[in-house]
Amino acid sequence: MKMIDARGKNCPIPVVLAQKAIAAGETAFTVRVDNAAAVENLKRLAESRGYQAHPVGDGEGFAVTFAASGTPTAQAASPSQHAAAGDWTVFAGRDCIGDGDRELGSSLMRMFFYTLTQGDELPGTILFMNAGVKLPTLDAQVAEHLNALQERGVKVLVCGTCLNFYGLADQLKAGTVSNMYDIVSCMARSAKVVTL
Structure with missing residues (x-):
């Protein structure tokens, strides 16, 4: 076994x-x-x-x-119960999850993106704004996960204004520099937006 x-x-x-x-x-x-x-x-x-x-x-x-022991139980979600891959968006406006301990929040953020890479149902787009732009620039682990997601067809957009504000424009390790118009358009086209 x-x-x-x-x-x-x-x-x-x-x-x-x-x-x-x-x-x-x-x-x-x-x-x-x-x-x-x-x-x-x-x-x-x-x-x-x-x-x-x-x-x-x-x-x-x-x-x-x-x-x-057999087939999945009724509680198991069938693919038809989920939004189709690519029709939802993840929005990261901060560099950690939650308002509690910062170290825990950073760890949870890394685990979120790792978990996305392991799943079959991927978002169509991941958007980074404000302090969220620190993730595809300063966090090598998150950047690695984002690059893996891009290889599977996920679009990663990073706010250029935010990169400039934080002095990170030359440190982007994953994603494409974008703008508010593209970010809003992606949100508007999405069936749902998950905010971290």
Whole structure:
């Protein structure tokens, strides 16, 4: 049986690793994690993908065994329940998620873009304005994820006025320098805009 060691890995990496095992056709495998939140996330994934999840605690964390049990449950979203890939937009007007701890917010932002790269349903456009322009310029990890998304057809637009304001115009590592007209037009054409 395949063993996946996800101990010490932050959310959503244990779920992403399990999803990859499912996509590879594994019918039985175990994911090792070191926190109860990861166990709950893995149990939800198993249920949505037609697997039974059997978590067992041990001295080094938890082992969650997946076993294929049939078809996905009614709670699993079918592709028709999602917006079609490319008809939604992500807007980042800041360089971290939330108003709490800044270090946590920066980590969450990196994990958001990493998670996007691992999914099948991609936004058509990602827009960066105000302090958000620091992400495709100063954050190498986010820039790497953005470049991966661009390779898959996602358009990344970065406000030129904002780059100039922060003195970052010559440091763009991902995306295309854009303007307010293009940014507003992208928002207007989108079925939905997700603001970070």
